[in-house]
Amino acid sequence: MAEKNLRLIAPYYLVDDVVKSAEWYRDKLGFKFERYWGEPPSFVMLKRDGIIIMHKEVWGVKGKARPNNKVHENACWDAYIWVNDADALYAEFKGKGVKIAREIENTFYGCRDFDIEDCNGYVLCFGQDIEA
Numbered sequence: 472m473a474e475k476n477l478r479l480i481a482p483y484y485l486v487d488d489v490v491k492s493a494e495w496y497r498d499k500l501g502f503k504f505e506r507y508w509g510e511p512p513s514f515v516m517l518k519r520d521g522i523i524i525m526h527k528e529v530w531g532v533k534g535k536a537r538p539n540n541k542v543h544e545n546a547c548w549d550a551y552i553w554v555n556d557a558d559a560l561y562a563e564f565k566g567k568g569v570k571i572a573r574e575i576e577n578t579f580y581g582c583r584d585f586d587i588e589d590c591n592g593y594v595l596c597f598g599q600d601i602e603a
Contacts, residue, residue, distance in 0.1 A: 481516070481523040482550045485536050486591045489515050489528035495590040496524070499569050522552060526591075538592045548586065549593040557583045557599045577601060 486492040489507065493515045496502040502517040502524070517524045529535065539546035554560050561575045564587055572594055573586035584598025 479521075479523065481525050483525045483527060484549065484591065484593055486526045486528055487533050487536060489513055489526050492526050492528075492589075492591055493517060496526075499567050500564065500587075500589075524550070536591045536593070538594060540594055541592065547594060548596045551584075551596045551598065554597050554599050557585065557597055560597050561585050 489512050493502075493504050493507070496517045497504065500519070502519040504515050504517050506515075508514040513528045513530065515526050517526065539549050557575060561571075565571060570588045571585060572588045573596075575583065575585040577583050578598075581601050582598040583601050584596050586594050586596045588594050
């Protein structure tokens with residue numbers, strides 16, 4: 472069998488204001504960024520603990536963010552992020568006033584997870600596998 476070749480995936484979200492979005496992710500979710508691309512700024516790579524989420528502002532195209540749940544109510548997440556300690560992250564986000572879209576719970580699919588809604592309407596789920 473060949474060695475694993477895939478390493479990371481980075482969601483790429485359209486946003487209306489890349490600076491506002493990046494600052495929200497920094498202040499509320501603890502992500503960092505090194506720089507913006509474009510003049511005026513139109514792209515940013517947000518990083519935390521080895522994961523990356525990219526945001527892109529397309530000039531002249533406001534209101535075009537398209538969270539999955541806006542397409543259909545059963546399309547609940549825009550990203551699922553596995554974590555080591557869902558309870559600690561849940562407490563961190565609640566303490567920073569992040570909008571919790573679904574409270575933390577043990578699920579039928581074997582994870583302990585919760586959903587947040589970001590400043591753009593995207594829903595991110597943070598969860599950990601429940602040990603058997």
